[in-house]
Amino acid sequence: MENPYKFIEAEIIDVKDETPTIKTFVLKPKERISFKTGEFMEVAIPGFGEGPFTPSSNPKDDTKLEFTIMDVGRVTGALHRMKTGGVVGLRGPYGKGYPLGEFKGKEILIVGGGVGLAPIRSLIYALFNQLDNYKKIYLKYGAKTPPDIMYKDEVDRWSKDGRSDVKLTVDAGDAKWKGNVGLVTTILEDLKIDLNKSVSVVCGPPIMMKFVTFKLLEIGYKPEDIYLSMEKNMSCGIGKCGHCRIGNSYACKDGPVFSYKTIKDYPNIWD
């Protein structure tokens, strides 16, 4: 019998600084691991601790995996202190990723906040892999300040690519910033999207997800067309430990991506 609590070792082959608090780790697992965009994995520092993270790399490449991780505490802090050549453990991939089948032929509005751009980068790669399937990609991304904007080169590239429409905002600008200042909801005004042929994807801190969801509903998105990445405390990742429960489902098995419709009637989903 397979031991679901055991991890596969992976070597850190590169570490990139994204922002003062966010780094991307490029990992080469000892066994090949493939994932679908939006699925997550448990990343462990052997003998120290483990946490759930979503690969931010292109799902087409199964020779390496990238994770973009914000330093917020114990495990993430220790990960940030690790260097090329270090070894971590990986379990997964787990959960259900983005339902790309449902996105076919539609315009896709992606709304991200902070480190929430990590899973979104993998999604954008996946969409670009087969762009003929989708009409257009709109990315609306909000960061705290201009230095907190992640993946600057890629965001630049996506902005110049005619197949995507990118708009950024920061909560507080600086002398050099010429773009929008305000919460991400402020760049959701005057969308030129046919709502009947569109889905929206939201990933960011819980409070941002709440306000963006309400905004999208106000704009006219149907609850079944709003996809949310729910951040919950997760330990096992496989529907056993109980930690990640949202109403009558587990975020690790039935999510972490949920349509708003499937969870909206459960109590206190935003807390």
Place this chain on the structure above:
Amino acid sequence: MAREYYVINSENFRTFLLNLSKERDVYAPAKKNDFISYEKFDPEYEEKYIPDQIRASEPIKSFLTHSREKVDTFPPAGRGHNKQILVGVKNCDITSLAIQDFVFKDNDPKDPFYIKMREDTTIISCDCNLLRETCFCVALDITPYPEKGFDLNLSKEADDFIVEVGSEKGRNLIAENRDLFSKADETQIKNRSAKRESFKNSLKSQAQEKETPDKKSITGSIKKSYAVGDIWNHFASTCIECGGCNHCCPACHCFGLSDQKKDNIKARYKSWDACLYNSYARVAGGANPRRHLYERLRNRFDKKFEFFPDVLGIFGCTGCGRCIEACPGKIDIREVLKKIVQGK
């Protein structure tokens, strides 16, 4: 399949346990002050074991998962375990196995540690016959005697036990000790039914006296309680967040994985967790979706009376009453349910 019944007298029963204990670890309930708890069968003290009466203090899950176990490798390195026989298991514990099995055995990916323990465990259950103030199985439509889920079941009849066969495993145990058993007759089985009925009725009267709500009225009541003002805050006011209710509960299954390092040896542990703990649902940077104690107390009820009925069709509570006895805050699950059902 026709049910198979035997009879064994008390002296032969002790020989039976002795025989069983030669090849397996046999655990049987023994009296300790006001409580009954499991002890490894030791023939020197054979008279202290009480298979009947009521459930033991330990939930049956403590024989199938460890409160803390190393899970780096399967099969576990170094520490093997013997096949075990649990004697005197009561129906509230047997019923709880549906939950543990659902989580660890029936749903993919499976937990090989649990499955191995489960396979290596034989259950010799027993009808209850002692009324305890905290028992409320019948309110939840659970009988104080098992009808399935055991290998052998015992029903005390004067100085004898009527033994019902529940599985091939159980049948084999009888075959190995055939001379200790005789066939049960019609009258004995009729007597058993009468005893069961009368004991069930005494539990029913107790539940009525205490106005413990029944299964039907509990169904759906937790969901409604979210809208009722201070109700959960009121109950949580004496909770000290000890997690005792979670740990003694035969249906609670939550755990956490942790990684540790000692003398440069790295190890991964799986340990029981408790949803009453503040750390249970905490996420990045200290944010917590259930930062208030009342939310965590409510969560426990939500999991038992909303989640499990929805995903499995049964309550995550079997009425064993252990949490009532364990709670230092004197929170009585029946009182909570009563107030919730009444909506005040």
